[in-house]
């Protein structure tokens with residue numbers, strides 16, 4: 200029983216493509232269309248740049264601050280014994296412990312002296328081809344506006360650099376009491392300090408189905424929060440359209456609290472999608488999609504899929520707001536070429552995201568600027584920091600890695616959305632650490648890939664209904680899509696042909712973006728090189744014209760002789776086919 204499954208319709212996936220995702224401003228179909236176009240670019244950015252494909256974190260040296268690790272692994276001693284007995288029966292590679300280990304090279308955070316050697320601060324530990332000046336993160340200070348615990352929080356242990364590309368989020372076998380305890384603790388953070396009205400408490404006690412042991416109160420609370428999302432949204436709409444507010448139910452819950460729940464549940468849904476999409480069949484030893492897993496964890500809980508879409512809108516809006524911020528950001532200190540490419544790629548991606556409140560409108564949150572409003576924001580931030588700390592209780596290396604990356608990614612999205620202010624407000628923008636930017640882009644990549652995987656699972660379900668083999672159908676459609684797909688390596692340099700989103704349903708209206716200023720003017724050096732390129736290409740055109748002159752003169756002479764012949768015979772003289780001079784067209788340069 201999910202915390203929100205009291206709303207789930209078990210037989211149909213009630214996600215009407217035309218419907219707007221609750222609390223976001225775009226429909227499911229709009230977000231799907233956006234994702235289809237943006238997905239290859241996000242993948243490319245996350246996986247093919249040194250800056251975004253390595254993450255620094257303290258993976259092994261932090262203790263779970265909430266309970267002892269032994270309890271975290273398995274609360275029930277019988278369960279531990281049974282699990283171990285079974286684990287020994289299966290080949291090592293299939294054991295949860297093996298599956299959960301990190302793969303690929305690691306590098307330790309360098310000391311200050313090493314950091315000053317900008318070219319090779321990690322001494323080649325991540326491999327020879329890695330641009331270390333893009334990967335290493337210089338020590339910096341924390342900011343009280345952070346929504347999660349920064350990875351460089353502890354001065355003594357600065358952590359390791361790991362490759363995200365070499366440690367994909369997939370099935371690890373991590374399950375049971377340990378995993379449940381972590382999820383439970385995460386959902387518990389959704390109980391905000393603002394007291395709930397008595398009417399709601401009685402509703403919670405009587406209105407919800409009996410939840411599983413260990414999930415009872417928190418998840419019941421969360422389920423109710425989710426239900427209230429709808430009410431808050433209706434109130435917003437009603438206010439806009441002038442409906443008298445008293446006609447609606449009293450405002451007994453706040454939007455912020457529900458957004459918190461949706462973010463967590465959407466993250467949980469993304470993790471479930473990835474583990475179902477890249478699942479180890481322990482009978483055949485093959486990795487691949489597990490349709491049954493999808494049906495049980497996602498399809499039968501449409502609200503979880505809806506939260507996944509909500510997270511997409513939420514994080515996409517934050518990445519869109521980075522458009523001007525990254526203009527002066529240094530991605531690779533010792534490598535201007537890589538720095539320029541990475542910057543160009545992220546700016547191009549950010550510019551392709553519809554601006555303004557077209558996909559998510561953060562301006563409706565934290566609008567209550569009373570004492571209570573400020574404390575609500577504070578509460579929100581502290582609770583998110585706690586979720587980040589809970590990740591140290593995850594007893595599986597790979598799950599912990601991705602749990603930390605994603606909480607940091609959402610924390611960064613919150614920071615960008617709520618601390619960057621509007622362009623016209625002149626708010627001093629907090630600095631984004633390297634780990635924050637990396638986490639944000641990789642979180643977007645995870646959600647974007649999860650939406651793609653959901654699409655694949657839907658196609659598999661349709662195939663199954665038609666009596667076809669779902670796996671074979673998926674393979675065939677992937678093969679044809681791959682043939683038609685753009686070559687990802689090309690995208691590193693290719694930013695001219697970014698898709699146009701003006702065709703998206705309903706996204707054209709109300710472009711009232713006050714938070715995203717117009718793109719910055721190109722720098723003097725950019726302008727210089729742009730002009731230089733035009734002059735160079737014109738010069739090359741002139742040289743080419745001179746080289747072709749003899750051939751052209753011969754052709755002109757031939758044409759003029761034909762005209763003279765026409766005149767001599769008394770026939771109508773054919774038209775002159777050449778011109779003495781014409782300016783070159785842009786396409787010829």
Ligand SMILES: Cc1cc2nc3c(=O)[nH]c(=O)nc-3n(C[C@H](O)[C@H](O)[C@H](O)COP(=O)(O)OP(=O)(O)OC[C@H]3O[C@@H](n4cnc5c(N)ncnc54)[C@H](O)[C@@H]3O)c2cc1C
Pocket residue numbers: 200201202203368369370371372373374375378379381382414463464465466467468470471474503590593597598599601602
């Ligand atoms: C931070 C973290 C990262 C993890 N990463 C991985 C990984 O990379 N690979 C891997 O194989 N396993 C991973 N796991 C384990 C995985 O998430 C499950 O816990 C595990 O597969 C057991 O699943 P389950 O069916 O028992 O339910 P769980 O997914 O553990 O869910 C527990 C309960 O929460 C409710 N619930 C489930 N989904 C949602 C949702 N979207 N919204 C609201 N409520 C929900 C349900 O009531 C469910 O019974 C991770 C766990 C954690 C805590």
